[in-house]
Amino acid sequence: MAAILHRVGIKSSSIDDVYRALTTREGLAGWWTRNTQGEGNRKGGILEFRFGAGGFDMKVTELEPATAVTWEVIEGPEEWVGTRINWKLRQEGDYVIVLFEHLDWKEPIEFMYHCSTKWAIFLMSLKSLVETGKGAPDPDDTKIDNWN
Amino acid sequence: MAAILHRVGIKSSSIDDVYRALTTREGLAGWWTRNTQGEGNRKGGILEFRFGAGGFDMKVTELEPATAVTWEVIEGPEEWVGTRINWKLRQEGDYVIVLFEHLDWKEPIEFMYHCSTKWAIFLMSLKSLVETGKGAPDPDDTKIDNWN
Numbered sequence: 001m002a003a004i005l006h007r008v009g010i011k012s013s014s015i016d017d018v019y020r021a022l023t024t025r026e027g028l029a030g031w032w033t034r035n036t037q038g039e040g041n042r043k044g045g046i047l048e049f050r051f052g053a054g055g056f057d058m059k060v061t062e063l064e065p066a067t068a069v070t071w072e073v074i075e076g077p078e079e080w081v082g083t084r085i086n087w088k089l090r091q092e093g094d095y096v097i098v099l100f101e102h103l104d105w106k107e108p109i110e111f112m113y114h115c116s117t118k119w120a121i122f123l124m125s126l127k128s129l130v131e132t133g134k135g136a137p138d139p140d141d142t143k144i145d146n147w148n
Numbered sequence: 149m150a151a152i153l154h155r156v157g158i159k160s161s162s163i164d165d166v167y168r169a170l171t172t173r174e175g176l177a178g179w180w181t182r183n184t185q186g187e188g189n190r191k192g193g194i195l196e197f198r199f200g201a202g203g204f205d206m207k208v209t210e211l212e213p214a215t216a217v218t219w220e221v222i223e224g225p226e227e228w229v230g231t232r233i234n235w236k237l238r239q240e241g242d243y244v245i246v247l248f249e250h251l252d253w254k255e256p257i258e259f260m261y262h263c264s265t266k267w268a269i270f271l272m273s274l275k276s277l278v279e280t281g282k283g284a285p286d287p288d289d290t291k292i293d294n295w296n
Contacts, residue, residue, distance in 0.1 A: 002152070006268075009293025095294045101260055111249055113155035120154075121269030124292065131197035144272065145157025146243045 004102040004116040008123045009095035010130045015066045017130050018096045022069050022087055023060075031126040031135035040069075047071065051138045054146075056080060079111055096130075098123065117144050152264040156271045157243035163214045164246045165278050170217050170235055171208075176283045179283035187265040188217075199286045200296075204228060204273040217277065227259055244278075246271065265292050 010018055021027035022040070029036040037046035038057075045060045055076060061084075062070035069087040073080045081113060086101040100123060105112050121142050129135030136142060158166055169175035177184040180197060186205075187193035194207045203224060204221070209232070210218035217235040221228045234249040248271060253260050269290050277283030284290060 002153075003256070005150075005152075005256060005261040006265040007258060007293055007295075009266060009295070047265040083231070095255060099258065099292065108151070108153060110155060110247065114153070116264070117154040117156055117268045117271060120265045123270075124269075127292075132254060142242070142272070144275075145155055145245065146240060147155075147157070 002010055002105040006099050006100040006120055006123050007128050010127045011128050012096050015089055015091050017098050018089055019066045031129040031137050033138040037067040114147050150253040150256040154248040154271050156246050156275050158275045160244050160278050163239050163244050165239055166237055167214045179277040179285050180270055181286040210212055262295050
């Protein structure tokens, strides 16, 4: 099984702000995609993320306030279904450290290379949202290649 | 063994420009670190990349003009030594597609999470260098966390 791993540090003394950006519709719409629906702050809740034509549905499978969030992909591109996305948060000096994992890819296909880079871009958007109040969610996200 | 994978598309009809950015001192200094020395366009050549206090020495182990480059890390942080960095290039419509792999990490330690995100940032710097003539190499690179 292959995995995408990332780390960003968000200059903030409020780990709760970061947690909110991962668990509320408003927060998620502020850095990932404006077209976010559903419920992210309840175990078992379903989140619906849409990007142009396609999108992903995630089930919230773990929630530890200010510490950890896990989603399982239940709908979307075939390669994503069944994969898990893990968020871990901790305060370290002036920074909230975000450890990100997109686990359980069956194969390291080229689409995974794309998603790895794109996740980094969206994590920087999350960082910007919390630090400055302004992220760059889809459709205003930074394009990385011909797959967007 | 764990791996970092990325994909960017550079809007360019000149795959040679991208290859040059990966194999010449000037090119590498334009997107990764201004403090680049050595020889990147000869199999067996050694490249020395320096960032503030530390850095990496790479040996060029594969070179296929306009197609592929491989480096082996021979000096640097312990976790990097012995890892390999692979670049694959191909033209796809208006884009030069860059497939990047940083292979053979012994363990997915937290430093690897950091490097994964940071590689994405530097790949976007490479994209910008070729597309606009201006990259963002160290020390003018985008900072991602408390490790920089």
